[in-house]
Amino acid sequence: MMATLFIDPGSLSRELLLEKPEVTSDEAGELVENWVEIASIWAQIEPMGSGLRMLGDQDMPEVTHRITLRMRRDIGTAMRLRKGLRKFRIVTMHDPDDSGRYLVCRAREEL
Secondary structure, eight states: OOOOOOOOGGGOOEEEEEEEEEEEEOTTSOEEEEEEEEEEEEEEEEEOSOSEEEETTEEEEOOOEEEEEEOOSSOOTTOEEEETTEEEEEEEEEOTTSSSSEEEEEEEEEO
16 A cells, blocks of 8 residues: 655645647638636646757757646646746646545646
8 A cells, every 4th residue: 555645735835727728710720729727726836857858859848847736637638737927738647645635747837
């Protein structure tokens, strides 16, 4: 059995907006991606490192932040979290202790 992880609920002190992409067509028939707000959530944001790494001759986006929030089952990697003008694209997510209490998202800040 995995040990229960202690996360201080008071550390979830940043209000973020959870958003999902919605693809529509403009007047010319071109596909346009808009972001739709799903919920306002409280989370902890921790910086993890830089935003790019080299793979061959390509810059590859890298995880830049770890975002911890109360468990939600409706979050996916196509979504993002937003704090004001800052946008965090969700790369991976997991339950840190399999208790169903918290969700840790590894995210890439979009510039």
